[in-house]
Amino acid sequence: MATNSKSVLIRIKRQDTPEAKPYWEEFELTYRPGMNVTSALMDIAANPVTKSGKATTPVTYDSNCLEEVCGSCAMIINGQAKMACSALIDQLKQPITLEPFSKFPVVRDLSVDRSVLFENLKKVKAWVPVDGTYDLGSGPRQGALDQEQLYPLSRCISCCCCMEACPQFNEKTGFVGAATISQVRLFNAHPTGKALKIDRLEALMGDGGIQECGYAQNCVEVCPKDIPLTKSIADVGGQTMWQAVKNFFRT
Amino acid sequence: MAQPKIIVVGGGLAGLAATIKIAEMGGQVDLFSIVPVKRSHSVCAQGGINAAKNLKGEGDSTWIHFDDTIYGGDFLANQPPVKVMCEMAPGIIDLLDRMGVPFNRTPEGLLDFRRFGGTLYNRTAFAGATTGQQLLYALDEQVRRYESEGKVTKYEGWEFLSGVFDDHRVCYGICAMDLRSMAVHTFPAEAVIIATGGIGAIFGKSTNSVVCTGSAQSALYQQGVYYANGEFIQVHPTSIPGEDKLRLMSESARGEGGRVWVPKQPGDKRDPKSIPESERWYFLEEWYPKYGNLVPRDVATRAIHKVVYEHHLGIDGQPMVYLDLTHIDRKILDKKLEGILEIYEKFVGDDPRDTPMKIFPGMHYTMGGLWVDFNQRTNIEGLYAAGECDYSIHGANRLGANSLVSCIYGGFIAGPHAVQYAENVIKSGQQPAGRIFDSERKRQEEINARLMKNDGTENPFLLWRELGDIMTKNVTVIRYNKNIRETDAKLVELLERYRHVNLSDRSMWANTSFVFARQLYNMLQLARVIAQGAAMRDESRGAHYKPDFPERDDANWLKTTKAYFAADADEPRFEFEPVDTSLIKPRPRRYDAAS
Numbered sequence: 004m005a006t007n008s009k010s011v012l013i014r015i016k017r018q019d020t021p022e023a024k025p026y027w028e029e030f031e032l033t034y035r036p037g038m039n040v041t042s043a044l045m046d047i048a049a050n051p052v053t054k055s056g057k058a059t060t061p062v063t064y065d066s067n068c069l070e071e072v073c074g075s076c077a078m079i080i081n082g083q084a085k086m087a088c089s090a091l092i093d094q095l096k097q098p099i100t101l102e103p104f105s106k107f108p109v110v111r112d113l114s115v116d117r118s119v120l121f122e123n124l125k126k127v128k129a130w131v132p133v134d135g136t137y138d139l140g141s142g143p144r145q146g147a148l149d150q151e152q153l154y155p156l157s158r159c160i161s162c163c164c165c166m167e168a169c170p171q172f173n174e175k176t177g178f179v180g181a182a183t184i185s186q187v188r189l190f191n192a193h194p195t196g197k198a199l200k201i202d203r204l205e206a207l208m209g210d211g212g213i214q215e216c217g218y219a220q221n222c223v224e225v226c227p228k229d230i231p232l233t234k235s236i237a238d239v240g241g242q243t244m245w246q247a248v249k250n251f252f253r254t
Numbered sequence: 255m256a257q258p259k260i261i262v263v264g265g266g267l268a269g270l271a272a273t274i275k276i277a278e279m280g281g282q283v284d285l286f287s288i289v290p291v292k293r294s295h296s297v298c299a300q301g302g303i304n305a306a307k308n309l310k311g312e313g314d315s316t317w318i319h320f321d322d323t324i325y326g327g328d329f330l331a332n333q334p335p336v337k338v339m340c341e342m343a344p345g346i347i348d349l350l351d352r353m354g355v356p357f358n359r360t361p362e363g364l365l366d367f368r369r370f371g372g373t374l375y376n377r378t379a380f381a382g383a384t385t386g387q388q389l390l391y392a393l394d395e396q397v398r399r400y401e402s403e404g405k406v407t408k409y410e411g412w413e414f415l416s417g418v419f420d421d422h423r424v425c426y427g428i429c430a431m432d433l434r435s436m437a438v439h440t441f442p443a444e445a446v447i448i449a450t451g452g453i454g455a456i457f458g459k460s461t462n463s464v465v466c467t468g469s470a471q472s473a474l475y476q477q478g479v480y481y482a483n484g485e486f487i488q489v490h491p492t493s494i495p496g497e498d499k500l501r502l503m504s505e506s507a508r509g510e511g512g513r514v515w516v517p518k519q520p521g522d523k524r525d526p527k528s529i530p531e532s533e534r535w536y537f538l539e540e541w542y543p544k545y546g547n548l549v550p551r552d553v554a555t556r557a558i559h560k561v562v563y564e565h566h567l568g569i570d571g572q573p574m575v576y577l578d579l580t581h582i583d584r585k586i587l588d589k590k591l592e593g594i595l596e597i598y599e600k601f602v603g604d605d606p607r608d609t610p611m612k613i614f615p616g617m618h619y620t621m622g623g624l625w626v627d628f629n630q631r632t633n634i635e636g637l638y639a640a641g642e643c644d645y646s647i648h649g650a651n652r653l654g655a656n657s658l659v660s661c662i663y664g665g666f667i668a669g670p671h672a673v674q675y676a677e678n679v680i681k682s683g684q685q686p687a688g689r690i691f692d693s694e695r696k697r698q699e700e701i702n703a704r705l706m707k708n709d710g711t712e713n714p715f716l717l718w719r720e721l722g723d724i725m726t727k728n729v730t731v732i733r734y735n736k737n738i739r740e741t742d743a744k745l746v747e748l749l750e751r752y753r754h755v756n757l758s759d760r761s762m763w764a765n766t767s768f769v770f771a772r773q774l775y776n777m778l779q780l781a782r783v784i785a786q787g788a789a790m791r792d793e794s795r796g797a798h799y800k801p802d803f804p805e806r807d808d809a810n811w812l813k814t815t816k817a818y819f820a821a822d823a824d825e826p827r828f829e830f831e832p833v834d835t836s837l838i839k840p841r842p843r844r845y846d847a848a849s
Binding site for chain 1: 274278289290292293294295297345348349351353354356357358359361362363364365381382384387388391392395396398399402434463464465496497498499501502589597600601603666715716719758759763764765766767770
């Protein structure tokens with residue numbers, strides 16, 4: 004490599020199959036201004052050779068929009084759960100380490116199976132129960148202030164960074180994690196969505212429910228969309244407690 | 255009667271809209287998507303969705319929306335379906351509102367609307383500047399509800415390979431590949447709806463997502479499905495050039511008052527904020543006083559090209575111009591545009607509230623796509639298409655904020671028609687021969703085996719770069735026949751070199767480069783449709799601009815291009831079809847003067 008061209012050093016934790024043992028590979032890439040982790044992974048795909056000159060395979064990773072809206076490319080970058088597209092090389096200490104999420108099953112290399120979140124969203128009925136798609140007139144009137152409260156919650160990209168970073172999110176607790184709880188807050192606050200409020204709160208009671216939260220606050224720190232997750236947990240925690248009290252007197 | 259089974263390929267807005275309609279009508283849906291549907295490219299749409307609700311006392315109407323769309327598309331779209339879409343649009347907004355989309359509100363609590371390009375009315379409903387994301391989520395949630403009721407089965411992480419047709423060219427299902435195990439399977443259904451979106455990857459870097467390769471459309475075209483108006487490619491005037499992609503900077507930035515300008519002095523190196531008004535050239539406002547910064551995209555893109563390449567006034571000599579929001583109140587910017595300002599901040603590092611953004615045109619959208627009739631049916635019985643992958647709505651140029659509404663419209667038309675057709679298939683007792691599934695699966699497995707074993711020297715990622723470079727250079731904003739013909743010759747060369755592709759990964763588990771190599775072949779075949787269509791059309795219309803033929807030529811070219819694949823010659827053939835202009839008489843399209 005020419006002496007005047009800067010290079011980028013990247014160490015990647017790789018794993019060929021879900022059962023295989025992980026191993027590390029190191030790559031040295033030519034630096035270009037504006038590079039991000041996804042463009043570095045594309046460079047490796049175009050020329051899959053390690054730093055020591057060994058031919059290898061392109062790295063498998065999830066990606067789609069590359070502008071931090073689709074939620075695909077979450078991984079651990081220099082020890083932190085992050086989106087690879089918005090991780091700019093200029094802002095990362097080298098060598099840059101890339102690892103797959105540790106709390107989700109690895110598919111291959113940096114790609115993991117995050118379907119648990121979508122299953123959780125089913126359990127809490129994260130939708131507005133409309134009567135149908137035929138013409139039923141306009142939706143419920145909503146104040147601008149209500150919209151400004153709900154919109155940030157609705158920007159969750161299901162990246163699962165909050166779950167990866169949460170000390171309580173593990174097999175032992177079965178905790179649902181912040182993303183799902185925040186969606187409960189969103190739908191319980193919607194004028195029509197709140198019809199399913201009790202179902203949602205009951206889904207969050209018991210083992211793996213909202214009481215597993217240990218208030219470590221890691222979720223809100225890693226959320227790429229700055230969603231007020233701890234506020235959501237506090238809010239839904241209160242709703243759940245009230246519901247539990249009501250359920251107690253009803254029985 | 256048995257429940258009709260419909261396969262929907264693609265989980266963006268069009269696919270999800272179709273899925274919801276089918277499930278609501280009692281049909282059973284198998285929904286296929288490369289990525290989890292919530293991660294589809296529709297999330298990238300930013301600015302909003304058009305519907306003439308006329309909530310601003312401007313006298314807007316669905317007819318004016320219809321007229322703006324036809325005029326904006328330079329009269330190339332068949333008019334009847336566009337009229338129906340514009341009439342359905344207000345109801346679609348109401349439905350999305352009922353589903354919980356957090357649209358921005360007026361102080362009274364009603365839906366707020368803003369302006370977009372190619373219209374003089376506030377017709378665009380929006381949820382911050384992440385409208386596509388919010389719409390997709392609303393439909394995703396409703397589909398999840400049907401999924402939990404057992405009416406929808408999702409196949410996420412599957413790549414569409416081909417349709418399964420019988421000898422009479424009737425579609426009975428699809429062939430798809432599991433992106434983890436790489437296993438090829440066929441899936442039967444009474445009808446299939448294709449909703450696989452855009453084709454950005456054919457141009458290398460674009461504003462599109464990674465999955466937008468056009469591979470599914472191309473595979474179907476190679477199986478005999480017509481592909482229409484392929485030469486009409488929208489280049490968005492304002493994108494942020496990046497190393498891995500071109501990131502969109504929404505038209506809503508201009509809808510909220512953003513102004514495009516360059517320093518009047520070539521190579522001016524001053525900080526843009528310190529350049530006085532008198533030394534700035536607001537060229538769009540000067541050239542198009544009525545529409546100003548909100549001329550349609552093709553017009554704005556050509557204007558920026560002219561300023562950069564003919565007047566040599568790109569910022570600091572680079573192909574870039576300023577898009578300036580700094581005169582607008584920060585609070586308003588945060589309320590209405592936060593999502594896109596955040597993208598600029600994160601990826602460029604500057605705060606667009608404080609400093610003008612540097613932008614340049616980037617490939618954005620295909621107006622062309624699979625040919626469909628007014629019921630979204632392709633020329634193959636039982637096969638439908640909806641959304642960006644179909645050609646039907648936008649003519650020669652799409653207006654901003656019309657894509658979201660056209661996706662939902664397309665899905666809402668395709669879904670019910672597919673159900674009706676499927677019910678007739680069941681009633682008639684018509685059954686496909688089992689062998690058609692086996693033979694299609696074998697054909698695809700053979701392609702896979704050949705590619706896996708191939709022993710050559712060509713790297714698919716490098717071939718792709720060559721494809722993207724030449725298509726962007728010669729078949730986007732400014733087109734010359736000589737350059738387009740060179741491009742097609744290059745495509746033939748790339749197809750030949752593709753035969754010598756060597757995969758650096760030959761494993762049979764989650765092998766992304768293998769999947770990419772398969773997509774690349776389809777991209778190359780579809781690129782020829784785009785290039786040859788562009789070479790033939792000797793006129794300028796909408797996004798298709800030839801300096802050697804600068805005028806629209808209705809006498810010879812007011813017609814739809816229809817490409818079909820000649821398998822024996824391994825190349826496209828073309829025929830043409832008249833455009834249905836029964837509702838609005840074509841008139842000259844000019845944004846620089848009253849029309």
